[in-house]
Amino acid sequence: MDYSILQQCMHCGMCLPTCPTYDHTKLERNSPRGRIALMRAVADGAFEMNYAFAGEMSFCLGCLACETACPAGVRYADLFESARADIEQAGLLAQPERTFWRWITLRTLFTHPRLLRWTGLGLRWWQQSGLQDLFRSAGLVRFLPATLRDLEPLAPEVRTAFSDALIPPVLPPQNAPQRFRVALLTGCMQDLILSEVNRDTAGVLAENGCEVVTPALQPCCGSIHAHNGEPALAMQQARRLIDLFDPAGFDAIISNAGGCGSHLKKFSHLLADDPRYAERARAWDSKVKDIHEWLVEIDFRKPTAAGTPTPCRATYHDSCHLCHGQKITSQPRTILRAIPGLELVELPEANWCCGSAGVYNITQPEMASRLKDRKCAHIEQTNCDLVATANPGCHLQLEAGLDSPQSPFVIHPVSLLAAAYRNENP
Amino acid sequence: MSGGGSTSPGAGTHEAPRSASAALRDLQRILPPGSLLTEPIDLIPYSFDGTAALQSRPLAVVLAESTGDVASVIRWARENATPVSTRGSGTGLAGGSVPSAGGLVLCLSRLNRILEVDRPNLCLLAEAGVTTQQIAQTAEAAGLFYPPDPGSMKISTIGGNVANNSGGLRGLKYGVTRDYVMGLEVVLPDGDTVWLGSKCVKDVAGLSLKDLFIGSEGILGVITKVLLKLVPRPASKGSVLATFGSLAEAAEAVSRIIARPVIPCTLEFLDKVTIRAVEDYARVGLPLDAEAVLFMESDGHPAQVREECESMKSIALECRATGVREAHSPAEALDLATARRTAFSALARIRPTTILEDVTVPRDRLAALVTRISAIAAAHNVLVGIFGHFGDGNVHPTFLTDERDAAEMERVHRAIEETIRATLDLGGTITGEHGVGLAKKSFLPMQLGASEMRLLASVKSALDPAGLLNPGKILDLP
Ligand SMILES: Cc1cc2nc3c(=O)[nH]c(=O)nc-3n(C[C@H](O)[C@H](O)[C@H](O)COP(=O)(O)OP(=O)(O)OC[C@H]3O[C@@H](n4cnc5c(N)ncnc54)[C@H](O)[C@@H]3O)c2cc1C
Ligand code: SF4
Ligand code: SF4
Numbered sequence: 001m002d003y004s005i006l007q008q009c010m011h012c013g014m015c016l017p018t019c020p021t022y023d024h025t026k027l028e029r030n031s032p033r034g035r036i037a038l039m040r041a042v043a044d045g046a047f048e049m050n051y052a053f054a055g056e057m058s059f060c061l062g063c064l065a066c067e068t069a070c071p072a073g074v075r076y077a078d079l080f081e082s083a084r085a086d087i088e089q090a091g092l093l094a095q096p097e098r099t100f101w102r103w104i105t106l107r108t109l110f111t112h113p114r115l116l117r118w119t120g121l122g123l124r125w126w127q128q129s130g131l132q133d134l135f136r137s138a139g140l141v142r143f144l145p146a147t148l149r150d151l152e153p154l155a156p157e158v159r160t161a162f163s164d165a166l167i168p169p170v171l172p173p174q175n176a177p178q179r180f181r182v183a184l185l186t187g188c189m190q191d192l193i194l195s196e197v198n199r200d201t202a203g204v205l206a207e208n209g210c211e212v213v214t215p216a217l218q219p220c221c222g223s224i225h226a227h228n229g230e231p232a233l234a235m236q237q238a239r240r241l242i243d244l245f246d247p248a249g250f251d252a253i254i255s256n257a258g259g260c261g262s263h264l265k266k267f268s269h270l271l272a273d274d275p276r277y278a279e280r281a282r283a284w285d286s287k288v289k290d291i292h293e294w295l296v297e298i299d300f301r302k303p304t305a306a307g308t309p310t311p312c313r314a315t316y317h318d319s320c321h322l323c324h325g326q327k328i329t330s331q332p333r334t335i336l337r338a339i340p341g342l343e344l345v346e347l348p349e350a351n352w353c354c355g356s357a358g359v360y361n362i363t364q365p366e367m368a369s370r371l372k373d374r375k376c377a378h379i380e381q382t383n384c385d386l387v388a389t390a391n392p393g394c395h396l397q398l399e400a401g402l403d404s405p406q407s408p409f410v411i412h413p414v415s416l417l418a419a420a421y422r423n424e425n426p
Numbered sequence: 427m428s429g430g431g432s433t434s435p436g437a438g439t440h441e442a443p444r445s446a447s448a449a450l451r452d453l454q455r456i457l458p459p460g461s462l463l464t465e466p467i468d469l470i471p472y473s474f475d476g477t478a479a480l481q482s483r484p485l486a487v488v489l490a491e492s493t494g495d496v497a498s499v500i501r502w503a504r505e506n507a508t509p510v511s512t513r514g515s516g517t518g519l520a521g522g523s524v525p526s527a528g529g530l531v532l533c534l535s536r537l538n539r540i541l542e543v544d545r546p547n548l549c550l551l552a553e554a555g556v557t558t559q560q561i562a563q564t565a566e567a568a569g570l571f572y573p574p575d576p577g578s579m580k581i582s583t584i585g586g587n588v589a590n591n592s593g594g595l596r597g598l599k600y601g602v603t604r605d606y607v608m609g610l611e612v613v614l615p616d617g618d619t620v621w622l623g624s625k626c627v628k629d630v631a632g633l634s635l636k637d638l639f640i641g642s643e644g645i646l647g648v649i650t651k652v653l654l655k656l657v658p659r660p661a662s663k664g665s666v667l668a669t670f671g672s673l674a675e676a677a678e679a680v681s682r683i684i685a686r687p688v689i690p691c692t693l694e695f696l697d698k699v700t701i702r703a704v705e706d707y708a709r710v711g712l713p714l715d716a717e718a719v720l721f722m723e724s725d726g727h728p729a730q731v732r733e734e735c736e737s738m739k740s741i742a743l744e745c746r747a748t749g750v751r752e753a754h755s756p757a758e759a760l761d762l763a764t765a766r767r768t769a770f771s772a773l774a775r776i777r778p779t780t781i782l783e784d785v786t787v788p789r790d791r792l793a794a795l796v797t798r799i800s801a802i803a804a805a806h807n808v809l810v811g812i813f814g815h816f817g818d819g820n821v822h823p824t825f826l827t828d829e830r831d832a833a834e835m836e837r838v839h840r841a842i843e844e845t846i847r848a849t850l851d852l853g854g855t856i857t858g859e860h861g862v863g864l865a866k867k868s869f870l871p872m873q874l875g876a877s878e879m880r881l882l883a884s885v886k887s888a889l890d891p892a893g894l895l896n897p898g899k900i901l902d903l904p
Contacts, residue, residue, distance in 0.1 A: 007778040012476050012771040013517045016581045017557065026489065026535040027468070028516070034471030041470050052467045071707045071771035 002078060006040040009033065009074045015066035020353050020371060021059055029056060032066035032076055039083055054092040057083050058363050061371075062227055063353035064262075064324035077325070078269075081226055088229030163191045164216035166199040171212040179209035180251040180298065185241075185264070187257045188220045189392040197392075200418035201256045201291055207421050208300050210251075215244060221255075223263030226270070227358050238267045239277055247283040256291040256414060258391035259358070262325030264288045290322065291414055292331035292390065300417075302338045307420035310341030313384040316413070317375065317398065318351040319391030332390055332413045339420045347387070348378045356397035368397075376401035379408060388413045449506045450486055456498045461536075463487040472531045475516040475523045476578075477865055478781050479829045484511075484525035489536045493611060493619055493650040499532055500648065500894070501617035509897050512644040514555060514583030518590060519770075519782060520863025522643045526897050532648065534585055541651070543568050547625050548656045549608055554585025554649045561654065570656040573600035576859075577767040585649045591641035593859035595763060598817030599691040599725075600657075602859065604640045609653035612639055615646075615890040623653060638885070643861045644896040646889045660691075660725035664735040665759035668742035669716040669749040673697055673800060673812065676718040677793035679745035680816045683722075684789050688737050692723035693817030694766050699826075700813040703772040708765035710758075713749065720816065721766055723759070769813045770824065777809065777826035783842060784866075785849040786858030789819040798848040799823045806841040808834070820858035846872070862900045870901065 015032040016022050022031035029038065035056060041047035060080060067076045087093060163186040172178070182205060186198045202212045222237030241264075245253055255261035265288045271281040289297070306312070316333060323329045329351070336344045355361070355371025379387050379402060387408045389395055398410045454462050463469065464486045473483045485508065490496045503510045509529035516523050525531050534555035542551040545568055552561060558579035565572040575594035576582055582592070588610065593602040609623030622636035623629065639647055670676040680693055696704065698717050705712045712719060720742065724734035739750045753759035774780045787795050796812060799821070803810040814821040823845055825838045846856055846869050856862075856869045871879050882901055886893075893903055 004778070008774060010476070010478065010771065010774040010780050011474055011516070012774075013515050013578065013581045014768070014771050016515065017559070026538070027463075028471035028533075029468055031471070037471045037474070038467060047466055047470060050467070052465065056467065071704075071768035072774035073707065073772075 002082070003043055005075050005079055006036060006043055008072055009036045009040075009070075010072055011037070012072070014071055015069040018065040018069040020061060020063065020065070020355075021367065024367065024370065030059060032070075032074075035060060035083075036074070036076070036079060039079055042086075049087065049090055049092060051092055054087045057087060058093075059367070061320075061353050061355070061357040061360055061367075063320040063357060065320065065351065065353065068324045068327070068351075081229075081231070084227065084229035085231050086229075163195045163198040163214065166195055167202045167212075167214045169214060169216060171202050171206050171214065173209045173211055174203070174206040176207060176209040176301075178211055181211045181213065181249070182294075183245045183250045183253045184212050184214040185221065185245075185253065185255045185260065186214065186218050187255070187260050187392065188224075190257050190260075191218075194392050194395060194412070197256060197412040197415055200412065200415045201254065203418045204291075204295070204300075204414055204421065205254065208295065208298060213245075213250070218244065221260045221264050222270075223260055224358060226263055231270070234263075235270055235274070238270050238281070239274075242267065242277060242280050242284055245284075247280060247287045250287055252289045252294050253284070253287045254289055254291050254294055256390065256412065258290070258319030258322030258325065258328075259393060261288065261290045262321035265326065290326055290328050290331075290390075292322075292335055293326070293328050295417075296331040296334055300335070300338075303340065303417065303420035303424060305420055305423035306341035307339050307416040307418075307423065308342065308386070312342050312386065313345055313382070314342050314386045314388055314416075315345045315347040315379060315382045315384045315408070316350060317347055317354065317379070317387055317389040317394060319389055319394045320351070320353050320357070322390055323351045332388070335413050335417055336388060339416055342416070345382050345384055347382060349375075354394050354397045354401075356391075356393035358393060361397070372397055372401045376407075382408075384408045386411055386416075388416060390414070446485065449502075449508070452506075453486070453488070453499070453502050456502065457488065457495060458491060461489045461491060461495065463489070472513065472516070472533065473525065475513070475518045475521060477519050477521040477524070477863070478779050480521040480524050480864055482525050482527060484531045485528055487531045487533055489533050491536050493537075493613065496532065496534075496537075496613045496648050496650055497617050497619055499530070500613055500615065503530065503894050504615070504617060504892065507892070508894075510648075510894055511896050511899075512585075512589070512648050514586030514589075515557070515578075515581045517578040517582045518586065518863065519784070519860040520590075520643075520857070520865040522590065522861055522863035522896070522899055523586075524864060526899075529897075534583060534648075534650075537585075537650065538583075540564050544625065545570075549625055550654045550656055551609075552584055552652055552654070554588075554652060555583050558582050558584055558587055565656050566659070568656070569659065571659045572606065572654060572656055574603045574606060577770060579767070584652050584654070588640055588649055588652055589642060589644050590859065590861045593815060593818060593820065595694055595766065595815065596691045596723075597815055597820075597859075598693055599689050604637070606655045607636060607640055607652065608655050609651075610636045610639055610649055611651035612647040612649055615892065615894050619650070625653065641861070643863060643899055645886060645899055646895065648895070662728040662731050663691075663723060663725040663756070663759065664731045665753035665762060666720075666722045666735055666738050666742075667712075667751050667753070667762065668720045668722065668739070668747045669713050670718040670720070670742075671716075671746065671748050673718050673796045674793045675745045675747070676720050677796050677816065679720060679742050679747065681790050681792055682741050682745065683738055684817070686737060686741065688724075688734050688741075690722050690724040690734055690738060690817065692721065692763070693815070694721040695719070695812075695814055695816040695821075696721070696766070696769060697812040699776070699809070699811035700769050700773060700824075703775050703811065704765050704769055706775060707768055707772045708761070710761045710765045712765070716748065721762055723763070766813075769811075770822065773811045773824050773826060776811070777828055779827045779829040780824055781827065781838060781842070782822050782824040782860075783845060784820065784822060784857045784860040785845060785854055786818065786820040787849060787852045787854035789817075791852040791854065792816060792819055792821070795821060795849065795852055795854070798852075799845055802841050802844045802848065806837045806844075808838050808841050810841070815858075818858060819854070843869075864899060867898075867900060867902070 028034040219240040222234035226234035267281040271277040354375040355368035509526040513523035537553045537555035576592045809826040
């Protein structure tokens with residue numbers, strides 16, 4: 001752990017009221033200040049990492065609200081990732097079942113994009129064949145282990161087409177002269193379950209004079225590995241991505257998922273000690289842009305048609321890794337406000353974590369569902385027709401919570417912009 | 427909740443002496459489940475507050491959920507001769523809630539209900555663990571105003587505010603926490619619970635005992651409920667930012683504004699080091715090339731606000747301000763005030779250890795004080811950031827250093843001692859709002875003298891003869 005970051009925390013407590021876990025328990029150990037104190041005690045040799053410490057780090061959402069709140073500039077994300085890596089290294093949480101699942105997901109699925117798609121295909125077949133309904137109605141769900149049983153209804157609906165079927169490898173600018181050449185990162189989750197968001201992103205970029213390069217098969221960005229204590233795998237994924245997209249060849253490398261983007265912008269930090277990649281990683285970081293950030297930067301064309309039936313009331317949920325990780329808050333709102341017929345209503349506690357937080361739903365189901373309920377209650381109270389959000393984890397979490405027919409539907413801001421552009425020439 | 431509650435004895439667990447562990451089992455029995463913490467992983471985060479370089483691990487931590495819990499803990503502590511340090515949110519800057527050796531931390535963060543908003547009588551009753559921000563928001567929702575706004579208000583507790591008699595950015599016009607306390611519920615060191623004060627605007631029955639507990643830093647009793655006075659919301663507000671080429675000129679402007687007399691609601695000061703740290707975090711457009719800025723606010727009737735803003739601007743210009751501007755919108759004014767609140771934490775960006783002082787002088791001595799502080803820092807070759815509530819004569823010289831560098835720390839300590847002496851020479855006080863606690867204990871006799879120290883000791887002994895509550899804070903009993 002980087003001692004100078006630990007030392008930077010001066011215990012002022014300004015981060016406490018923004019921390020969802022502290023807010024719930026009012027226990028100092030469940031707060032950023034408490035967690036940093038524990039990490040510092042470990043570094044000072046005053047406390048040895050144990051099972052309870054590992055549990056504490058898994059209770060932390062990694063939402064980074066504390067980073068936004070911290071006037072002293074403590075880089076909590078770095079501390080949190082290295083603490084989780086140390087915990088994995090020490091094998092504090094190892095048990096056969098967990099090790100097996102980590103092997104399947106982190107080491108196998110999320111490092112082999114083709115395998116991940118096949119899994120997606122399998123899941124799609126499962127959902128379409130009617131087997132899922134049969135399985136549920138026959139009560140077979142009971143035979144799954146408890147956490148999987150709770151999650152089974154949450155299993156996202158896999159899209160009938162993945163990004164590669166929707167987006168050509170090179171999409172030329174549409175209805176506009178070429179101004180930029182950009183790469184589009186399709187992500188893992190986004191690709192499997194929200195592939196239309198990728199299609200819409202490519203479309204919106206093309207409408208704004210970008211030539212969009214989207215290789216059909218892309219490696220996972222490695223954020224899931226970095227957040228779950230596997231830095232070596234995260235580095236491997238970063239190198240693969242840099243190999244695939246030479247930063248020198250693009251004006252921007254576009255991400256449309258808050259969680260990926262926040263990690264993608266830190267490759268220079270991740271690969272700082274790799275002489276072969278350090279320099280390219282710095283170039284890479286300067287090219288990675290969140291789609292909203294990029295659109296506002298290039299002064300995107302304001303649509304002249306509505307994207308939805310009008311009038312439409314919409315609200316916006318800030319994904320943690322977009323607002324706290326990348327400090328992008330105004331741009332998605334600017335885009336939404338530019339859409340004719342759409343009224344943007346500010347969501348109370350818009351930047352409070354929804355509880356999705358990567359695999360948090362699986363590791364900490366109780367806290368996750370508490371946060372989901374809190375978020376969805378606020379959304380329902382706005383009486384909006386739709387809620388926009390820009391991260392697949394949040395997207396699924398909100399869909400799971402907004403399950404009544406009257407509930408607002410969930411959509412990516414870029415999909416609304418894409419729809420508006422499409423409606424210009426019916 | 428799994429992460430929150432899971433415990434397993436890890437390395438670093440000390441076997442408590444038999445009697446202590448038996449005593450803790452008794453304590454466990456009289457408290458609601460989940461409110462007694464004894465594992466190192468739970469205790470380490472309660473071994474410090476907002477003060478640099480003060481640390482001590484408690485024997486155990488209790489999270490009280492009611493006045494009854496507090497009384498049970500105090501009675502248990504008496505029977506077991508165990509010291510108790512009360513804690514709100516641990517943002518204190520004098521080490522007040524750092525546990526006494528072998529003692530308990532009694533944390534009130536879960537004692538956090540607003541009990542009553544009495545609109546007709548303009549007052550509010552809250553439990554001690556409610557945050558200052560919640561008090562302010564509740565008052566606002568009722569169309570009223572609770573003025574004290576310490577920099578830490580997002581998280582500091584009202585109990586901690588009362589126990590330290592905290593000030594804030596609006597102290598100049600509205601006063602400090604004491605000016606808003608109408609009543610207190612206090613658990614005394616003998617375990618008895620008393621109610622002091624009332625909803626009456628005037629009340630001279632007996633001695634004003636509630637005042638004894640305001641600013642008592644947890645050494646006389648545990649405050650469990652607070653009855654607060656609320657005031658009408660000001661109709662309008664104006665904010666001015668003035669830039670200066672030297673500290674002394676800014677201080678002179680403040681002295682002249684007060685002497686005019688104009689009493690604005692806020693007169694805050696930041697020096698160059700602080701400006702840069704704050705701007706680095708908050709990005710509100712502070713002038714990075716200025717030696718000093720004054721952030722001034724006036725509130726009240728629109729005509730009066732206009733007039734006060736104009737006089738503040740012209741006095742600033744008389745004192746050779748290099749620029750004056752008014753906030754264009756309420757949002758910008760709020761951003762500036764919020765940025766100012768982060769000054770102390772933002773200074774931690776510069777060096778690993780931030781040691782902040784809280785010296786206060788009569789307001790016509792401000793220029794003399796800041797000039798002396800700059801000279802002292804230069805003479806000892808230490809880095810200092812200076813900011814503060816200049817309207818109150820309250821200055822926070824913040825020494826930026828590294829606690830692992832012994833030689834530098836030695837120089838810092840000498841600079842601090844000279845700053846304190848300079849303050850006392852100018853007729854000032856060693857602490858305007860943060861309290862004495864542990865951090866300033868050694869300087870207190872210098873200011874108070876032998877007779878006042880004796881009086882202080884006899885008050886403490888009369889209320890807490892066994893020395894249970896926060897022993898070693900403010901003063902050591904003979
Ligand atoms: C960034 C920052 C800015 C700050 N700005 C200001 C400022 O502008 N003005 C100002 O005055 N202070 C300021 N402070 C100091 C501090 O926030 C205040 O002293 C605050 O009132 C402490 O509240 P707390 O709940 O954190 O109390 P704690 O730190 O937990 O305790 C403070 C003291 O009060 C005692 N105590 C706490 N609760 C009780 C209770 N219920 N009964 C009896 N004793 C109790 C404790 O034993 C201790 O001695 C600032 C601190 C920080 C970190
Ligand atoms: S706000 Fe920053 S410095 Fe203050 S306690 Fe939190 S992490 Fe530490
Ligand atoms: S990352 Fe989120 S949950 Fe974790 S300490 Fe920070 S604010 Fe709390």
